[in-house]
Amino acid sequence: MAKQRFIFGQAGNPAMSSSLHGRALWTGECSVRLSGHWPARQVRQLSFGPRRAVLFGECLAPDTALLEHLASAPTLPRAVMGMGSLAGAYGVVVTDGSETAIAGDMAGLVRIWFRCGEGTVEYASSPLPLASPDGLRINPGILAARMLCPDVIEGSGGASLFSGLTELPPDQVLHARVGHASVVERSRHWERTDFATASDALHSALLTGVDERVAGVRSVTADLSGGLDSSSLALLAARGRTSPIPALTYTDSYAANDDDTDYASRIAAVAPALEQVLVEGDAATLPFTDMMAVPFTDHPSLDTVIYARDRSRLLPAQGSTLHLVGDGGDVVLGAPLTYLADLARPARARQFVRETTGWARLRHRPVHRVIRAALTTARTSYTDTLTALASQLEGLPRPHRAGYSPAMENSIAWAALSQSAPWATPSARSAAAGLLRQTAEGATAADGADAHTLRTIRWHAAATRSFMAIAEHLDVRVSAPFFDHQVLDACLSLPAADRVSADRAKPLLGAAMVGLLPNELFTRRTKGDYSACEYHGARRNAAVLRALLHESRLDDLGIIRPDLVLRELDTAVGGGRAAMAGLGEVLSAEVWLRRLDDRSSPVTTANQRQGHR
Secondary structure, eight states: EEEEEEEETTTTTTGGGGGGGGGEEEEESSEEEEOOOOOOOGGGEEEEETTEEEEEEESSSOOOHHHHHHHHSSSSSHHHHHTSSSSSSEEEEEEHHHHHHHEOOOOSSOOEEEEETEEEEEEEESSSGGOBBBEEEEEEEHHHHHHHGGGGGGSTTTTSSSSTTEOOOOOOEEETTTEEEEEOOOOOOOOOHHHHHHHHHHHHHHHHHHHHHTTTTTOOEEOOOOSSHHHHHHHHHHHHHOOEEEEEEEETTOOOOOOOOHHHHHHTTTTTTTTEEEEOGGGGGGSSSSSGGSSOOOSSOGGGTHHHHHHHGGGTTTSSSEEEEETTTTHHOOOOEEEEEEEEHHGEEEEHHHHHHHHHHHHHHHHHHHHHHHHHHHHHHHHHHHHHHHHHHOOOOSSOOOOOOOGGGGGGOOOOOOOOGBBBBBHHHHHHHHHHHHHHHOSSSSSSSHHHHHHHHHHHHHHHHHHHHHHHTTTOEEOGGGGGGGHHHHHTSOOOOHOOOOOOOOHHHHTTTTTTTTTTHHHOOOOOOHHHHHHHHHHHHHHHHEEEHHOOOHHHTTTOOOOHHHHHHHHHTTOOOHHHHHHHHHHHHHHHHHHHHHHHHHHHHHHHHHHHO
């Protein structure tokens, strides 16, 4: 008899290592178990006739709207698509007892992994419950591709870091029946609208996203970095609030141009319910400090590098029921610089000149180089870009320094190699090139800045998912409303070229928050620069970092040449300009692989003890 099993759980949660101890929500041929410490409001069950549904995550929609889709959808995948399109960021499982459909959220905060056995389909919200008896096994080729070209992380056809598992992309629905699984495209075409309509929709979406989360919640905290995104959420949460909301502002004496604190203080001053809490960083919170203390996450996380900082700045939020963060705002509200390529056509020539000139002046770059980069990208498709990157990977010389180029025109491209790519072994570069070509062959509707925006959103959502797992380990339940479905709908209803401007920061948010945010925030052109902190941290932790590279797990897997990375580390420690982003990628992966080793035994023991297979 065909069986289907699904397990809810969070990565990094210790309870996941004994996931089958979890509470059963459904039993029978389609079983669903709940593992970990899920708040009651993050798991909802509904039924209509033979159909049953579980919504997991932050679903803010009323039962009536959800039941309408559950009852009227002609198929289970269509029911999942309808139920999963409402307010919030959450996943959906729908079953009628013999077949099941499941999907995560559209941004990618909620992820699904699955595998098919003999007459059995098993799927989970983390790869840990699906570990084989000998533990989770890494697919080195996929790890190499994700490191060397992170832009391909979405659209790679469900390629998973873990052998034997498939990771369901956010734009697909898994359909399991009769012991087999197939995927259904989750088409989501955003209807185009005008700026005023989009800003009104964003205003409503943010109000709903914050109000529904804080309603009836006793203990709320929020980030207050001084930027637009966290400030918007903190002010919305403070509306009508009688009890104070601790608003956390991190400041660091090692940072350059750090006027974030001043702007955050001005925000707190206009909202009596916001109680600003300054968290001052020091040498103990520098990047690359205490990285081995970071909990395990589903993927290597760049928050590993700043784990000591995360731990320090989240300390005042420990034990709160809800902590609001502005993560995702930059990518959801704005657009990649490739929007300039969308403008490179006769009908928008005047706007093209204005925007390219504006960005060139803002970033102190020659105007003609920015124009040339935009025109070159406009003549290149996404698939051609991936193919060219594959050839570039295969042709990289060795040995070769990664180098460092701050030029903004390098960002006007549909995809790019990471700074760690020149340190990769020939076999790793070949594997990554193969995946790039495979992705290029299967890419559909991938051209243009809107498609690029969606890929960027999903990359950042994956990073935020890892941060949320780390915060959960620190007893902080993070919520990121900018990734909500209705926020994405509001922002992506406008073409990328209409969402962003070189002259004004986040114009759509400015219109949506008029009267709530001080106007001076939108004219600000400075931002705290924490790059100096990275160099100080690398210097202070050099011995530990060298030890990681001398016993390199990436070297064992044939992915990275540690001698080249050590050379770059020496450059950073010596005060030279170095590829710090590349160093962060490599060292995060080194730590993650060690934490995966730590997880293997308990995962294996738990699965064998419960007879998981």
